[in-house]
Amino acid sequence: MIRLLLASVILACMATLPAFADTREVYTVRDIEVDEQAASVIEARDKAMSVARQKAARALLTKITLSDDRAAAGGLPVDYALAERLSAAVDVQEETAGAGRYRGVLSVVLNPLMVRAHLDGLGVPYVDTQGPTSLIVPLARDYQTQEAWRTALGARNANALAPYVTASDPGYTAYSDWSAFSAEAATVGARRGVLAELSGSNGAYRVTLSTVTVAGTELLGTTGSAASLAGAAEAAAAFMDEDWKRRSIIREGARTATSASVRYTSLAEWNTLRTALARSPLVSDFKITAIARDGALVNFSYAGDEPRLQNDLLQRGVSLGAAPDVEGLVIRSAVSAAVRQ
Numbered sequence: 001m002i003r004l005l006l007a008s009v010i011l012a013c014m015a016t017l018p019a020f021a022d023t024r025e026v027y028t029v030r031d032i033e034v035d036e037q038a039a040s041v042i043e044a045r046d047k048a049m050s051v052a053r054q055k056a057a058r059a060l061l062t063k064i065t066l067s068d069d070r071a072a073a074g075g076l077p078v079d080y081a082l083a084e085r086l087s088a089a090v091d092v093q094e095e096t097a098g099a100g101r102y103r104g105v106l107s108v109v110l111n112p113l114m115v116r117a118h119l120d121g122l123g124v125p126y127v128d129t130q131g132p133t134s135l136i137v138p139l140a141r142d143y144q145t146q147e148a149w150r151t152a153l154g155a156r157n158a159n160a161l162a163p164y165v166t167a168s169d170p171g172y173t174a175y176s177d178w179s180a181f182s183a184e185a186a187t188v189g190a191r192r193g194v195l196a197e198l199s200g201s202n203g204a205y206r207v208t209l210s211t212v213t214v215a216g217t218e219l220l221g222t223t224g225s226a227a228s229l230a231g232a233a234e235a236a237a238a239f240m241d242e243d244w245k246r247r248s249i250i251r252e253g254a255r256t257a258t259s260a261s262v263r264y265t266s267l268a269e270w271n272t273l274r275t276a277l278a279r280s281p282l283v284s285d286f287k288i289t290a291i292a293r294d295g296a297l298v299n300f301s302y303a304g305d306e307p308r309l310q311n312d313l314l315q316r317g318v319s320l321g322a323a324p325d326v327e328g329l330v331i332r333s334a335v336s337a338a339v340r341q
């Protein structure tokens with residue numbers, strides 16, 4: 001009994017750790033280029049730091065809000081004083097200084113509490129939690145273009161709202177389902193696949209994006225035109241972020257309190273399930289009330305309706321439903337649920 005209670009306490013504490021790591025990624029803006037001059041190097045450096053904070057604050061506010069909401073609020077202007085309040089730290093990636101000039105590449109970490117308070121005060125909705133990591137699959141008309149497209153996407157985009165890892169296997173097609181992706185996805189911690197099908201040619205590329213889960217394939221949409229492969233990669237990442245924001249931003253204040261039975265076959269599967277709940281922007285007040293070798297009882301509240309919660313969890317590889325022998329909701333691995341069916 002003592003061991004069981006101790007394990008429950010440890011696992012409950014661990015549930016907050018992934019969300020903290022995600023928040024750090026979201027609130028970090030990297031690769032900010034600065035080039036400032038002043039009467040002295042110290043003054044130039046201080047000016048560069050202020051410029052970087054302002055650029056980072058603007059980038060973050062754009063990142064976690066929707067353009068419609070920013071427009072409705074009359075824009076989200078950021079001056080030097082506000083940027084100073086919203087920033088937590090500035091890190092130097094590269095720097096060169098001398099003769100009153102400071103050039104560098106900086107990273108800025110912003111303060112989540114201050115940013116949230118600022119947006120709440122303006123009444124602008126936002127989402128600052130990451131979506132599930134995706135295995136993005138580059139597709140193109142021929143092998144050479146497909147490999148160039150893979151390179152343009154890069155290995156990953158870790159600090160995006162919709163992070164992805166790029167598939168290394170060139171054998172996937174537009175008809176590949178979750179069973180084809182699952183082995184590679186598991187090695188990189190991805191809970192869904194994203195087909196990124198490139199069309200057009202140099203000067204006018206477009207990308208059609210579709211998500212692939214155990215439940216099937218869902219078309220997300222097609223990006224606008226991009227002049228280069230690098231631009232197409234940026235457009236695809238931005239499209240995925242916008243889709244995540246539209247699915248996840250919570251506008252209604254009401255929340256539904258519920259309890260659920262979590263079914264799992266291993267500690268690794270339990271970690272996947274409770275992490276999915278902890279990371280969902282729709283879920284709050286998550287608590288473990290009992291835990292055993294093959295199951296747990298949890299309480300939580302969620303925003304929106306149950307189908308919206310089901311869809312959010314399914315993107316993370318988690319099934320939410322009912323079982324004939326259990327009162328209330330049942331949460332299990334989506335793969336396990338599919339096998340049972």
